[in-house]
Amino acid sequence: MSKHSALNTFGRSGNPAFTRNFDNTGTFSQSERMTLDGAVNKTAILLGLCFAGAFVGWNVPALTLPGLIIGTILAFVTIFRNPTKAGSTAPFYAAFEGIALGGITVYAEMQYPGIGIQAIGLTFGILASLLFCYKSGIIKPTENFRLMLFSATMGIMLLYLVSFIMSFFGSGIGFIHSNGLFGIGFSIFVVGIAALNLVLDFDFIEDGAEKGLPKYMEWYGAFSLMVTLVWLYIEILRLLMKLRSR
Amino acid sequence: MNSILFGILTIVSLFIFMNLGKIKASKKQMNRDDRIKWNSRRKPNIHENRDGSKIIEGSAEEISDKKKH
Numbered sequence: 221m222s223k224h225s226a227l228n229t230f231g232r233s234g235n236p237a238f239t240r241n242f243d244n245t246g247t248f249s250q251s252e253r254m255t256l257d258g259a260v261n262k263t264a265i266l267l268g269l270c271f272a273g274a275f276v277g278w279n280v281p282a283l284t285l286p287g288l289i290i291g292t293i294l295a296f297v298t299i300f301r302n303p304t305k306a307g308s309t310a311p312f313y314a315a316f317e318g319i320a321l322g323g324i325t326v327y328a329e330m331q332y333p334g335i336g337i338q339a340i341g342l343t344f345g346i347l348a349s350l351l352f353c354y355k356s357g358i359i360k361p362t363e364n365f366r367l368m369l370f371s372a373t374m375g376i377m378l379l380y381l382v383s384f385i386m387s388f389f390g391s392g393i394g395f396i397h398s399n400g401l402f403g404i405g406f407s408i409f410v411v412g413i414a415a416l417n418l419v420l421d422f423d424f425i426e427d428g429a430e431k432g433l434p435k436y437m438e439w440y441g442a443f444s445l446m447v448t449l450v451w452l453y454i455e456i457l458r459l460l461m462k463l464r465s466r
Numbered sequence: 467m468n469s470i471l472f473g474i475l476t477i478v479s480l481f482i483f484m485n486l487g488k489i490k491a492s493k494k495q496m497n498r499d500d501r502i503k504w505n506s507r508r509k510p511n512i513h514e515n516r517d518g519s520k521i522i523e524g525s526a527e528e529i530s531d532k533k534k535h
Contacts, residue, residue: 256488337468337476338468340472341475341479342472342475344475345475347479348478348486351487352486356494357491360500361501362501363502424504426495427502430496431505
């Protein structure tokens, strides 16, 4: 029995969004292969759908919670059930998440006018600057980089889950939501981790296009980027709300 | 004024993403030995012998009589 059998089975990172669907390299004609153009165009389509959904959510804030629940279910279906059908599920995911984000932004705008456009500007600003850093080779993602980011992301998700469960019993992890120095520091850390996840998405798309993966992986790459952008936007909005409330 | 500035930042960033995203990454980024292996979950092709020992395809080396001596 090889002492590296677990490593052989699961790889260095167990992140399902990145590792489950990369074993489909085969021989495809040029038109059936993943390209950078295709992945970027599909990301643009998903962003357009997200903005359209946000317009609905902005005008009908009551749809926020249903949008969030359906969007989350669609994300899990895309990752774990049938990634080959990402072209069908990802557009719906983007639209429903857009509805949820529209509703959340209305809630934030009521308290702090102008905060929505600031969060959108910062999110896309980070996207463009990190893309430049990645393409030019200033940031070089390695296996250790992926392992570190995966650990940090899972740690944050676990913390949020524990806080969510504790909230049912009238308790919670205070510093996550506080506007004190520790709370703001935590938010900056989470924004940093969410932003660095974009680098992994860029590398995933670049590598997939280089290896000539099947066409549906364009949708999957665009979907991965969309998931990270939604998370980054929410975290930036939370950070700005904490800063404005001081 | 604040909203206009952030609006411009959004449009410029999207423009950069749409154009820069379609360009291949630099050689400095692509030609590295420590790049992430996204298909690292692929299992090696392992066959088990009757005695329980394992042979990894492509790793086995034929030993000729000349090599033995």
